[in-house]
Structure formats: structure tokens, C-alpha cells
Amino acid sequence: MSWLVKTLSTSVGKKLVMAVTGLFFCCFLVVHLLGNLTLYKGMETFNGYVDHLHALGPLIRVAEVLMLVFALVHVTTGLMLTYQNYMSRPVKYQMNKSGGGRTLGSATMPYTGIVLIFFVIAHLLGFHFADHETQTVYDIVSHAFSDPVVVGYYVVAMLVVAVHVSHGFWSAFQSLGVNHEKYNPAIKALALVFSLVVGAGFGLIPVYMSLFI
Amino acid sequence: MTKTINLTLKVWRQKNSQAKGNLETYSAKNISTDMSFLEMMDVVNETLILEGKDPITFDHDCREGICGMCGAVVNGRAHGPEKGTTLCQLHMRHFSDGDVVVVEPFRSRAFKVLKDLMVDRSGLDQIIQAGGYVSVNTGGAQDANAIPVPQKIADKAMDAAECIGCGACVASCPNASAMLFVGAKVSQLALLPQGKPEAKERVVSMISKMDELGFGNCSNERECEAECPKNISIENIARLNREFIKAGVK
Numbered sequence: 279m280s281w282l283v284k285t286l287s288t289s290v291g292k293k294l295v296m297a298v299t300g301l302f303f304c305c306f307l308v309v310h311l312l313g314n315l316t317l318y319k320g321m322e323t324f325n326g327y328v329d330h331l332h333a334l335g336p337l338i339r340v341a342e343v344l345m346l347v348f349a350l351v352h353v354t355t356g357l358m359l360t361y362q363n364y365m366s367r368p369v370k371y372q373m374n375k376s377g378g379g380r381t382l383g384s385a386t387m388p389y390t391g392i393v394l395i396f397f398v399i400a401h402l403l404g405f406h407f408a409d410h411e412t413q414t415v416y417d418i419v420s421h422a423f424s425d426p427v428v429v430g431y432y433v434v435a436m437l438v439v440a441v442h443v444s445h446g447f448w449s450a451f452q453s454l455g456v457n458h459e460k461y462n463p464a465i466k467a468l469a470l471v472f473s474l475v476v477g478a479g480f481g482l483i484p485v486y487m488s489l490f491i
Numbered sequence: 492m493t494k495t496i497n498l499t500l501k502v503w504r505q506k507n508s509q510a511k512g513n514l515e516t517y518s519a520k521n522i523s524t525d526m527s528f529l530e531m532m533d534v535v536n537e538t539l540i541l542e543g544k545d546p547i548t549f550d551h552d553c554r555e556g557i558c559g560m561c562g563a564v565v566n567g568r569a570h571g572p573e574k575g576t577t578l579c580q581l582h583m584r585h586f587s588d589g590d591v592v593v594v595e596p597f598r599s600r601a602f603k604v605l606k607d608l609m610v611d612r613s614g615l616d617q618i619i620q621a622g623g624y625v626s627v628n629t630g631g632a633q634d635a636n637a638i639p640v641p642q643k644i645a646d647k648a649m650d651a652a653e654c655i656g657c658g659a660c661v662a663s664c665p666n667a668s669a670m671l672f673v674g675a676k677v678s679q680l681a682l683l684p685q686g687k688p689e690a691k692e693r694v695v696s697m698i699s700k701m702d703e704l705g706f707g708n709c710s711n712e713r714e715c716e717a718e719c720p721k722n723i724s725i726e727n728i729a730r731l732n733r734e735f736i737k738a739g740v741k
Contacts, residue, residue, distance in 0.1 A: 285739040288698050289668070289708045290732055359708050363666035366600050366707030372503075372514060373593040375567030377574075377663055379713030385665070387710060449711040455733030457726050 292355050297453035299352040300446045304472065306345065307443070311479045317487065321416045328415045353395055360388040383445030383473075390442040397435045423487035432484040440477025447472050494524045496588040500535065502547055503595045508603050508611075514593065517547075524584040528571060529554060529561060531583055549608040556580040556720065559655030562662070563608045564595040569659035569718045577657065577720040597662035600705040601669070612658045614704040615672060619656075621700035622693035623676045625685050638684045651678035653721040660715035660723075666707030671715035673701050674727035681734050691738040698735060 285291045316327040331338065376385075383390075408418045422428050448469035451457070456465070498519040505512025517539075522531050529551050536546035552560035556577040563578055565571035571581040586592065594608065602610040640648075652675075660671035677694050680686030686693070709728060716725045 289702050290698055290735045292708060293732065294736070359710065363707040363710065366667040366705060367598050368600055369598055371564060371567060371595055371598060373567040373595070377568055377714050377717030379717035380665070384710065384712045452711050452725065452729050453732055455729045455736060457729030
């Protein structure tokens, strides 16, 4: 086991940890979005989807535990990297300009990441840990999104997710060593499409719910 | 006719590695636009010497863009605003009359400022000493064509070998990471048959040396690639990651 710990605790190892856990969450976003799209078909379809999901029983528990562990690893490694990177230049430049490499996503990774920690906690408290005895999940969703403040907050949070994954998705491939002149344009295009789909896909749901339900 | 310009320089002055430095203002008058940035600095230094002041210390050697000795952060950019250019090859025609130019040393925890713009980049040498070589037995040289190397691979290895070890990647990286340097040095050897036998030990020891010296972590910001005077691609960082994964699982 020590070779694994030793490998993953190096600078490149930590990148690999961020890449693998990050891609895992990208996959989760796809599954979560596909499930959420059932909201457009109305209450019965959505509650039916929720019932199907809960019927998986132990599998859901395993997925939840895995996500919690991955989230803790992703967040602690990310915070550690941010701290180490900040410390790696004790005297800052008086004048600092970009040579054109950075993007909005890459330059804001730690900040969007920190915002997302708070968002995920609030989201879990509002939905996952809400009272599921007296109300269906659809009731929780439609009630939450009847408040324009909540809708606005969710839309902003989804934009933050889109910015975070716009760098994270491409970056994960680079970290895993997947950089090939033939496939780079496709990976970059996929990263852009992915961040747009995630941002628009999740972001439009609260708007739709507040306007049409 | 030669065009001349006048500039205001704000240069980082620091007596020694312990001293606290600060930006000092100098005027550079009647600078020919045909001069290189370092020649402009020479003119300023001659004026300082005539005034009985301490000239600005900066590193330089070949002044042909191939030795990797020069380098400073000019107006927030490593080696100045031109792409694929070392500081000695940056010409004053890229500046305008009346410009204010801020000149600072390359900054990283691993690069100690020795004096003014001169920094200790021996950390990069230590990384090379940790594994950036091939062990070759002495004896008669073997036939040049004995080990066939595809042209494409040879070209990639040569592209990586263009790295002059100036440290601009570290200076321009928001995290002061040396990943592009290490990526290039690992790649130039890993791509060729001669580098394969020691590939695993090389990548592991070079990365652990880099971490030990206090360079930052790479977060794929691509600033290194944008500022590298030799246009080294981050493809080499991906190869470094691949080599590291291979070494880890083997």
C-alpha cells in the first residue's frame, strides 16, 4: 500500500487524485441531470423516477458513501494544492499579466470549488435531508423553486458549476496524460459542450419550475 | 535613421538574498529601438556607474537566445511581452516612447533572489542531477543507424530538448511550478530508445526532487506554454504524467 500512498502524495499524484475524483463527479452530473430532466414530464414521471432510484436500495447507499469519500478526497486535496501553490511564491509580483494561457475557469478553480462546497451542503440539507415522510420529492422541488430568491441562487450556482467544469473536464484528461494532437480538439470541444450542457441543463430547471408550475 | 525612445524603468533592487528589496525608478534616455532589452540595461548601468551608483545586477551570457541564462519579468510577463523570445532577443522596437517598464526577478520559493534581478536557479540543475541523464557505458561509439528512431518521434524529442532551462515556466506559472521544465527533460529522454532503460527511476526521482525543492503544483493553467521562449508544449507535461503513472503501476 505504501507505494500507492507515496505515488499519490507527490505533486503529479495529487493531480491524478483530482482528475479521477473530478471525472467521477462529471459522470455523476450526467446521471443527476438525466434524472432531473424527468421534471419536465411532470409530477408523476419525476416521482416515478425517484421511486425507481430508491428501489435500488443498497446500491444507492454504496453510491452515496462512495460520493462522500470522493468528495472529501477531492476537497481536501484541492485545498491542500491551493495552499501549497499559494506558498510556492512567497514574494508576489508587483505587476503580473497573463501570457494568454489562463482561462476564466482555470484561474478561478479554488474559488469556484469553495463556493461549490457550500452549495452542495446547502443543496443536500434542502433536498436530501428534507422531510420525506409528509411530502414527495416533487413537492420539495416545486416548493423550493416557488421562491424567486432560491431560483436565482440555484441559477448562479449552476453557472459556477459550469465555470468549474469548463477547466476541470479538460484538465482531468491532461492530468491523466491524455493529450494527443489528433484528439485534443475533440476533448476541448467536449469540455465546452459539457460545461454548457451542465450549466444550461441544471440551470434551466429552477427557471422552468418557477415559471410554469 | 535609427529611432530612439525614452523610457522610465521601475527595477527591482535588492542588495542580497536577506535584504528586503523594492522597485526603484530610473530613466533610460535615447535608447535605440535596434537595441536588445539587455543592451538597454547596459546603457542604464553605464549611466549608474558614471554617477557612482551600484549598477543593476542581471544574469546574461550568450545574448543569442540559446543559453537560458537571462530572464526577468518585464511588465508582468516572463522574458517580456513577445512570444517565443528570450529577454536578450527582445528588441526595444516593441516599446514606445514614454513607456513605463516594470522589471522584476523570476519569483518562486525555489528561486532565491541573490541580487536585484539575479536569481538562484540551481534547483533546476538539482532536478537534472536527480535523473535527467542517460547512463552510457564507455567504449567505441556504435553505428549511428543501429537503433532506428521514427522521424516523428525524433522530432518530438528534439522539440522537448529545445528547453534551455531558463525558468520562465516557473516564473510565469501562477503556482510557480516547474512541471514544464521537468516534462521537457523527461520527454526528451523517454521518447528515445536510449532513455527507456532508466525511464521509471528517472521520472520518479526527478518529480520527488522537484517537490522537495518547493516548486508549486501544476494546475494546467497553460501560462508556462504561453511564456516559454522555446514554445515547449504542455504535451510534454501530459507525457510526464503518463511516464509517472507507468512508473507507479509497474
